[in-house]
Amino acid sequence: MSETAQPNIFGVSDKAKAIGDKVEAFVRETIAPYERDPRRDHHGAATDELVAEMREKARAAGVMTPHIMDDGSHLSQVDTAYVLIRSGLSPLGPLACNTMAPDEGNMYLLGHVGNDELKRRFLDQLVSGESRSAFFMTEPADWGGAGSDPSMMKTICKRDGNHWVVNGRKTFITGAQGAKVGIVMAKSEEEGAEGACMFLVDLPDPAIRIDEVPNTIDTSMPGGHATITIENLRIPADQMLGEAGEGFKYAQVRLSPARLSHCMRWLGCCIRAQEIAVDYACRREAFKKPLIDHEGVGFMLAQNKIDLKQAELMIYWCASVLDTGNLGTTESSMAKVAVADLLMTIADNCVQVMGGTGVTDRTIVEQVFREIRAFRIYDGPTEVHKWSLAKKLKKGWKVANA
Structure with a gap:
C-alpha cells in the first residue's frame, strides 16, 4: 500500500476521496513528466508558459482548483488535506492544479472576507487559474519594517476623498512578478480606522515597483520573492477588503489555514521523495547486497516512514481543529513546527540514501x-x-496560579 493509499481514519468525505484520487492520478501520470521540462526562468521556477500549459491539462482532466467547488464553497480542512497532499506529489502539481501558495491562501481569504463584487472582480480569475496573485505584508529589515512582528508595519495608508493612498516598502513578496491580483497590507492612523488595512489591487500598477527578485534556495514558486517599493498607490475605497483597522484579524483568517496547506503540499513532495529513495536503495547494490539491506540505509528509510505518518497525523489533527470554526493559531503553529522539522529530516535522509545521485x-x-x-x-x-x-x-500558568 502506498503512503497516499491509507485507510480512511480521519473522516475524509467520499467526495474528497474521489477528488483526491483523481488529482493523484493526474499529478503522477501527466505532471510528473514535466519535471524534466527545461522551461524555467532565471530563478529556476516554471515559466508562465509552462504553468499555462499544465493548467490547460488540469482543466481538461477536471482537477483545476479541486478544493473549491463550482458554487464557491471550500472543502473542509480535513477534506482539503486529502486533496492537497496528493497535489503535492510533484513540486509542479500545486502549480498545475492551482493549489499553490500564495494563491491558495489568497483565495481562502477572499472567499471568507470579500464581498460579492470583490469576489467577482478578483477571486473568480484566481479560482479559474487564469491569474496569479501576491500578498504584500512582509517588509525589509533594513527599513525597520514588519517581518515576524506585524506590529512593526511601516507601510502606511491615508484617506484621500473616496480613495486610500499607500506608501511603503515590502519584501519577500512571493509571486509579485507576473501577478495580476495583489492584496496589500498597510497601517492606518486615521481616527476611527486605526490599525492595519487590506486592499485589493490590479497588477501590474506603476505605483508598485519591483526593485529586485533575489535568487533563493527554493524554486517552486513563479515570480520569486520580490522586494517592492509602493509610491503613492491610489486605491478606491471600495477595494478595501473587509473593514478598516481589521487587517491583522483578517491576516490570521488567512495565515492559520495557509500554514497548514504548506504542510499538506510538502508532505506530498516528501512522500514522493521517499518513494524515489526506496526505489534507489532497493536497486543499487554495494558490498554484495542492496543498499536497503544495510542497516544504516534501511533504518533511515524506516524512520522516514514513521515520520511521514507522524506528519500526516499532525496535519489531520490540526485540520480537524480548524473545521470546528476555531482560528486554530496554536494548533497551526504546532503543526507548522512539527511537520516542517519532520519533513526536513525525511528530505535529508532521502538525499543521504541516494548519495551522489541525491544531490x-x-x-x-x-x-x-x-x-x-x-x-x-x-x-x-x-x-x-x-x-x-x-x-x-506563561499566560496559562499565570491564570492557573492567580
Whole structure:
C-alpha cells in the first residue's frame, strides 16, 4: 500500500476521496513528466508558459482548483488535506492544479472576507487559474519594517476623498512578478480606522515597483520573492477588503489555514521523495547486497516512514481543529513546527540514501530538500512559533496560579 493509499481514519468525505484520487492520478501520470521540462526562468521556477500549459491539462482532466467547488464553497480542512497532499506529489502539481501558495491562501481569504463584487472582480480569475496573485505584508529589515512582528508595519495608508493612498516598502513578496491580483497590507492612523488595512489591487500598477527578485534556495514558486517599493498607490475605497483597522484579524483568517496547506503540499513532495529513495536503495547494490539491506540505509528509510505518518497525523489533527470554526493559531503553529522539522529530516535522509545521485537534478529529491529548508522559514520561522507558544504557556500558568 502506498503512503497516499491509507485507510480512511480521519473522516475524509467520499467526495474528497474521489477528488483526491483523481488529482493523484493526474499529478503522477501527466505532471510528473514535466519535471524534466527545461522551461524555467532565471530563478529556476516554471515559466508562465509552462504553468499555462499544465493548467490547460488540469482543466481538461477536471482537477483545476479541486478544493473549491463550482458554487464557491471550500472543502473542509480535513477534506482539503486529502486533496492537497496528493497535489503535492510533484513540486509542479500545486502549480498545475492551482493549489499553490500564495494563491491558495489568497483565495481562502477572499472567499471568507470579500464581498460579492470583490469576489467577482478578483477571486473568480484566481479560482479559474487564469491569474496569479501576491500578498504584500512582509517588509525589509533594513527599513525597520514588519517581518515576524506585524506590529512593526511601516507601510502606511491615508484617506484621500473616496480613495486610500499607500506608501511603503515590502519584501519577500512571493509571486509579485507576473501577478495580476495583489492584496496589500498597510497601517492606518486615521481616527476611527486605526490599525492595519487590506486592499485589493490590479497588477501590474506603476505605483508598485519591483526593485529586485533575489535568487533563493527554493524554486517552486513563479515570480520569486520580490522586494517592492509602493509610491503613492491610489486605491478606491471600495477595494478595501473587509473593514478598516481589521487587517491583522483578517491576516490570521488567512495565515492559520495557509500554514497548514504548506504542510499538506510538502508532505506530498516528501512522500514522493521517499518513494524515489526506496526505489534507489532497493536497486543499487554495494558490498554484495542492496543498499536497503544495510542497516544504516534501511533504518533511515524506516524512520522516514514513521515520520511521514507522524506528519500526516499532525496535519489531520490540526485540520480537524480548524473545521470546528476555531482560528486554530496554536494548533497551526504546532503543526507548522512539527511537520516542517519532520519533513526536513525525511528530505535529508532521502538525499543521504541516494548519495551522489541525491544531490543532482536527476530526480526531484534535491529540489524537495531545498524547498523544505525554505518552508521552515516561510509563514513564520520555527523559532517565532515556539516563542508564541511559550507566551501562551506563561499566560496559562499565570491564570492557573492567580
